[in-house]
Amino acid sequence: MPQYQKPPSWKLEGGGQVMDLETFVKDGILGGGGIAGGGIPGAGEKLDLKKMIEELETVGEEIPTVFICPISLEPMVDPVTLCTGQTYERSNILKWFSMGHLTCPTTMQELWDDTVTPNHTLHHLIHTWFSQRYLRFKKRSEDVHGRAAELISALRNKVKGQARVQALKELQKLVFSHQSIKKTIADNGGIALLSSLLGPFTSHAVGSEAVAILVNLSLDSESKVVLMQPAKISLVVDMLNEGTIETKINCTRFIEILMGEKDFRHEILSSLSLLVGLLRLVKDRRHPTGIASGVGLLKKICSHKQVRNLVVSIGAVPQLVELLPNLNPDCLESALQILDDLASIPEGRAALKDCSQTIPNTVRLLMRVSESCTQYALSILSAVCKLAPEECASTAVEAGLAAKLLLVMQSGCNPDLKHRSAELLKLCSLNYTATLFISKCKLTRTIQ
Amino acid sequence: MLVILLESMGSFCSRPQSINKADAEENAQAAEIERRIAQETKAEQHIHKLLLLGAGESGKSTIFKQIKLLFQTGFDEAELRSYTPVIHANVYQTIKILYDGAKELAQNESSSSKYVISPDNKEVGEKLSEIGSRLDYPLLTKEIAQEIKKLWQDAAIQETCSCGNLLQVPDCAQYFMENLERLCEVDYVPTKEDVLYARVRTTGVVEIQFSPVGENRKSGEVYRLYDVGGQRNERRKWIHLFEGVTAIIFCAAISEYDQMLFEDETKNRMMETKELFDWVLKQSCFEKTSFMLFLNKFDIFEKKVQKVPLSVCEWFKDYQPTASGKQEVEHAYEFVKKKFEELYFQSSKPDRVDRVFKIYRTTALDQKLVKKTFKLVDETLRRRNLIEAGLL
Numbered sequence: 097m098p099q100y101q102k103p104p105s106w107k108l109e110g111g112g113q114v115m116d117l118e119t120f121v122k123d124g125i126l127g128g129g130g131i132a133g134g135g136i137p138g139a140g141e142k143l144d145l146k147k148m149i150e151e152l153e154t155v156g157e158e159i160p161t162v163f164i165c166p167i168s169l170e171p172m173v174d175p176v177t178l179c180t181g182q183t184y185e186r187s188n189i190l191k192w193f194s195m196g197h198l199t200c201p202t203t204m205q206e207l208w209d210d211t212v213t214p215n216h217t218l219h220h221l222i223h224t225w226f227s228q229r230y231l232r233f234k235k236r237s238e239d240v241h242g243r244a245a246e247l248i249s250a251l252r253n254k255v256k257g258q259a260r261v262q263a264l265k266e267l268q269k270l271v272f273s274h275q276s277i278k279k280t281i282a283d284n285g286g287i288a289l290l291s292s293l294l295g296p297f298t299s300h301a302v303g304s305e306a307v308a309i310l311v312n313l314s315l316d317s318e319s320k321v322v323l324m325q326p327a328k329i330s331l332v333v334d335m336l337n338e339g340t341i342e343t344k345i346n347c348t349r350f351i352e353i354l355m356g357e358k359d360f361r362h363e364i365l366s367s368l369s370l371l372v373g374l375l376r377l378v379k380d381r382r383h384p385t386g387i388a389s390g391v392g393l394l395k396k397i398c399s400h401k402q403v404r405n406l407v408v409s410i411g412a413v414p415q416l417v418e419l420l421p422n423l424n425p426d427c428l429e430s431a432l433q434i435l436d437d438l439a440s441i442p443e444g445r446a447a448l449k450d451c452s453q454t455i456p457n458t459v460r461l462l463m464r465v466s467e468s469c470t471q472y473a474l475s476i477l478s479a480v481c482k483l484a485p486e487e488c489a490s491t492a493v494e495a496g497l498a499a500k501l502l503l504v505m506q507s508g509c510n511p512d513l514k515h516r517s518a519e520l521l522k523l524c525s526l527n528y529t530a531t532l533f534i535s536k537c538k539l540t541r542t543i544q
Numbered sequence: 545m546l547v548i549l550l551e552s553m554g555s556f557c558s559r560p561q562s563i564n565k566a567d568a569e570e571n572a573q574a575a576e577i578e579r580r581i582a583q584e585t586k587a588e589q590h591i592h593k594l595l596l597l598g599a600g601e602s603g604k605s606t607i608f609k610q611i612k613l614l615f616q617t618g619f620d621e622a623e624l625r626s627y628t629p630v631i632h633a634n635v636y637q638t639i640k641i642l643y644d645g646a647k648e649l650a651q652n653e654s655s656s657s658k659y660v661i662s663p664d665n666k667e668v669g670e671k672l673s674e675i676g677s678r679l680d681y682p683l684l685t686k687e688i689a690q691e692i693k694k695l696w697q698d699a700a701i702q703e704t705c706s707c708g709n710l711l712q713v714p715d716c717a718q719y720f721m722e723n724l725e726r727l728c729e730v731d732y733v734p735t736k737e738d739v740l741y742a743r744v745r746t747t748g749v750v751e752i753q754f755s756p757v758g759e760n761r762k763s764g765e766v767y768r769l770y771d772v773g774g775q776r777n778e779r780r781k782w783i784h785l786f787e788g789v790t791a792i793i794f795c796a797a798i799s800e801y802d803q804m805l806f807e808d809e810t811k812n813r814m815m816e817t818k819e820l821f822d823w824v825l826k827q828s829c830f831e832k833t834s835f836m837l838f839l840n841k842f843d844i845f846e847k848k849v850q851k852v853p854l855s856v857c858e859w860f861k862d863y864q865p866t867a868s869g870k871q872e873v874e875h876a877y878e879f880v881k882k883k884f885e886e887l888y889f890q891s892s893k894p895d896r897v898d899r900v901f902k903i904y905r906t907t908a909l910d911q912k913l914v915k916k917t918f919k920l921v922d923e924t925l926r927r928r929n930l931i932e933a934g935l936l
Binding site: 296297299300301326330334338366367368369372376410 | 878882885902
């Protein structure tokens with residue numbers, strides 16, 4: 097093999113990714129034992145190349161800039177060169193010509209010769225580069241699928257202790273890096289296996305890994321029903337209370353997934369441990385993702401009437417109210433919805449009234465974030481004020497409720513909302529004389 | 545540490561060279577003692593204190609024995625033999641309770657005929673009842689064992705045993721009666737199982753120190769386990785143990801929802817357990833203590849719940865059976881578990897919500913089960929340790 101003096105690296109116009117000559121020699125792309133590419137590109141080869149390019153898109157490897165067509169910024173399947181020496185994808189440059197341009201797109205020079213010459217060399221390079229990567233990807237894929245199957249049979253053969261935890265951890269990593277593994281796992285009976293690992297005597301280490309994998313697989317109805325067994329749910333609830341933040345979030349997702357099943361047993365949700373665990377998750381300021389998860393599940397749970405009582409009994413109301421100022425808009429809407437649902441039962445209303453922060457926090461949120469937030473906040477305020485008109489109405493008005501209600505009524509929101517605002521405003525005004533009330537609204541116009 | 549002490553001592557002692565040797569030796573000795581004390585205090589801090597609490601006959605001592613068998617050297621022959629008089633005593637006590645109970649039921653119960661002892665067993669019955677009331681029991685010979693066996697097989701006695709909840713029939717009754725032939729042999733050495741069934745009312749406090757060795761043979765945490773008496777008069781001794789407890793293992797025998805207390809036959813045992821658990825939860829010294837609730841005697845619960853409805857206990861009066869067979873057992877167990885959960889959260893102030901609370905289903909007599917359960921307890925406590933140290 098002729099000795100190459102390493103030439104100065106090719107610098108492209110406008111800078112670009114430098115082609116590493118050494119790597120190309122090593123990979124055999126520049127000949128010398130590398131994988132054979134084609135000579136003259138034929139139609140069959142082009143298709144192959146197109147397919148390879150498509151599949152490799154997901155891998156996200158950086159393609160050398162010289163392979164990219166300057167017009168479409170896509171890798172070239174059929175590179176052709178103009179008289180200026182610039183290379184483009186054939187279809188793109190022909191389209192350029194058909195639009196009446198007779199210039200070179202990158203150099204802007206007028207073309208003295210409109211022929212396009214196929215660039216065999218570049219095509220060969222592109223083809224070889226992609227072929228190599230493609231074969232490597234395919235092999236790794238197979239390896240990965242093989243590895244996944246291996247891990248599953250190892251788990252099935254009851255490997256114990258640390259080895260088991262390690263196998264589960266590796267399986268989890270594979271699922272994350274290769275989406276196609278999910279199917280392999282399902283085909284090899286992996287779901288039933290993981291499900292069987294969850295039981296009353298499962299250690300936290302094993303349980304947390306198994307759940308982490310399960311939430312990323314697509315579970316069919318039958319599997320979900322199996323996963324609803326009390327012993328398994330107990331374990332998941334325990335882990336939700338005690339695990340790391342990732343485990344807690346996974347357990348939350350797990351329960352959400354099961355809730356989507358039509359045969360879901362709602363008694364599962366009446367678990368104080370579950371609700372207390374969720375509330376703890378929601379209060380944990382250090383982990384915003386945890387808060388979002390917790391609030392999401394709590395919202396779904398509170399849509400079931402039977403559980404609302406329990407939620408109130410664990411002191412969720414004051415804790416959620418105190419959280420309101422610190423939540424991001426999505427969580428805020430969910431949190432307000434939860435409080436609104438809780439306001440539908442007497443205990444919930446009482447708890448809202450008893451919490452001193454309810455009125456100031458909800459008034460502040462009117463017309464601040466979104467229409468649905470305003471709607472929920474209004475609903476909560478109505479419930480509280482109707483419960484104890486004298487004390488709550490005055491507190492609310494002092495907090496600036498009246499002015500906000502007027503804003504709502506004047507805004508472009510839906511008529512129902514305006515109507516409810518008017519009602520609430522009327523309720524609040526009952527204890528004030530007209531003049532005093534108007535001053536509270538900071539208005540110049542009279543109100544009906 | 546010794547070096548530092550000596551150095552600091554050196555800077556204090558600015559006496560001239562005429563410091564006599566005796567003084568120097570004394571100082572060295574004092575330093576050595578200081579060092580030893582410091583070392584031991586440090587070691588003590590790594591010992592986790594576990595407390596077994598619960599009402600009488602809830603299974604605390606059985607768990608204690610199991611831990612001894614699992615993580616210490618178990619019972620040697622001398623210790624096993626020491627249980628022989630206990631086991632024999634259990635036999636005498638049991639048969640007396642049954643015989644006396646049958647007589648009582650024959651007089652009071654409406655369907656009294658089924659409790660009438662057959663005439664040829666009456667004499668034996670009276671004799672055994674008298675023996676059982678003594679302070680010292682005679683040796684269990686083959687002859688006496690035969691007589692006991694005959695009486696045990698009397699229909700009236702069997703009938704009495706089946707309503708054992710009205711009397712104070714110990715849970716080991718069936719087991720010992722069935723093994724009488726073995727128990728009365730001359731060279732009888734109790735087996736491990738016999739020892740686990742043996743019933744002695746614990747009085748005072750017993751402790752063992754152990755280290756559950758992990759599977760990698762790395763040394764695990766060091767635990768010191770305390771067992772106490774559960775009856776009411778024993779509970780005033782508990783308070784002395786309440787400082788610095790890592791975890792409480794609270795044993796509740798869920799099979800006793802239809803039984804009355806030994807020390808107060810008007811009080812339902814489950815209600816007593818409920819109140820006791822509530823009381824323990826509210827103790828200020830347990831603010832940061834982990835609670836492991838062992839719902840014990842599941843094997844007896846399993847059988848009983850299909851015959852005696854849970855609702856006979858006031859605490860469980862809102863129980864509705866749904867299915868039958870194994871499903872019903874599971875359903876009943878989940879109900880009981882939820883009740884205890886409710887009680888825990890009601891009794892725990894909001895600032896205590898962070899303490900660890902886990903419920904385990906146990907059958908203290910089953911060694912494998914206890915081992916598995918304890919593995920989980922150990923894992924939880926170790927995780928708790930790491931979380932508190934900020935490492936998790």
